[in-house]
Amino acid sequence: MSRPKIIAGNWKMNCTPAETKELITSLVASERSDTEVVTIVCPPFTSLSAASELLSKSSIVLGAQNLSEHESGAYTAEISASMLVATGVKYVIIGHSERRQYYYETDSLINAKLKIAINTGLFPIFCVGETLEEREAGNSQEVVSGQLLNGVNGLSVENLKNLTVAYEPVWAIGTGKTATPEMAQDMHKFIRENMAKIEPAIANSTPILYGGSVKPDNAAGLLNQPDIDGALVGGASLSADSFMKIIEAA
Numbered sequence: 017m018s019r020p021k022i023i024a025g026n027w028k029m030n031c032t033p034a035e036t037k038e039l040i041t042s043l044v045a046s047e048r049s050d051t052e053v054v055t056i057v058c059p060p061f062t063s064l065s066a067a068s069e070l071l072s073k074s075s076i077v078l079g080a081q082n083l084s085e086h087e088s089g090a091y092t093a094e095i096s097a098s099m100l101v102a103t104g105v106k107y108v109i110i111g112h113s114e115r116r117q118y119y120y121e122t123d124s125l126i127n128a129k130l131k132i133a134i135n136t137g138l139f140p141i142f143c144v145g146e147t148l149e150e151r152e153a154g155n156s157q158e159v160v161s162g163q164l165l166n167g168v169n170g171l172s173v174e175n176l177k178n179l180t181v182a183y184e185p186v187w188a189i190g191t192g193k194t195a196t197p198e199m200a201q202d203m204h205k206f207i208r209e210n211m212a213k214i215e216p217a218i219a220n221s222t223p224i225l226y227g228g229s230v231k232p233d234n235a236a237g238l239l240n241q242p243d244i245d246g247a248l249v250g251g252a253s254l255s256a257d258s259f260m261k262i263i264e265a266a
């Protein structure tokens with residue numbers, strides 16, 4: 017089963033609209049027309065409009081980093097799925113470890129966000145991953161399978177077809193430490209086996225991205241693994257040059 021290669025940039029809390037214009041202009045200028053890699057950029061909310069306009073003639077796809085679990089209403093400062101769709105957003109990161117850790121997002125909140133995203137026509141990039149303590153205690157698989165199972169609870173087969181999973185070991189995010197290609201492949205295979213238990217019909221077609229200090233010099237080793245279908249890139253997505261090199265390695 018051939019799955020698309022996906023490289024997604026998570027810009028986190030970086031880039032004003034002016035800086036977004038600069039970065040996207042560089043990305044679009046070096047975009048290759050012969051690539052089959054699906055390239056996604058996820059700027060902060062305040063830069064989505066500027067990004068959307070600049071990407072209108074590009075094959076680079078727009079993503080967001082979060083959304084509300086509610087449809088609309090009195091939820092001060094929240095951003096809804098339909099607001100994202102109306103701004104040209106196609107993908108949305110859900111369950112990033114920074115949201116779980118600093119904003120106390122639970123599996124059930126993440127589940128509600130996945131449901132509203134898919135029901136509104138967005139494609140979620142659903143993040144799972146263990147902390148260093150959990151890995152050292154030998155609990156990585158248990159943690160990741162629990163996050164997966166709880167996250168997708170109640171999603172139909174049709175819903176699951178729109179899902180991309182990102183395995184991001186928390187100890188590798190922004191630390192410069194990355195999982196070896198073999199470690200990452202083992203977990204990706206385990207995630208695919210779990211997806212098969214959840215819904216056999218979609219396991220082979222679900223893209224599973226790796227995230228955690230992916231850089232131009234380690235990307236090829238990771239991206240050549242059979243169950244690694246792409247990367248979710250933080251720091252290295254803030255430079256057009258390094259992000260493009262990762263896309264070329266895919």
Ligand code: PEP
Pocket residue numbers: 026184188189190191192227228229230248249250251252
């Ligand atoms: C991320 O935040 O999703 C991430 C993988 O960050 P970094 O590449 O900087 O480790």
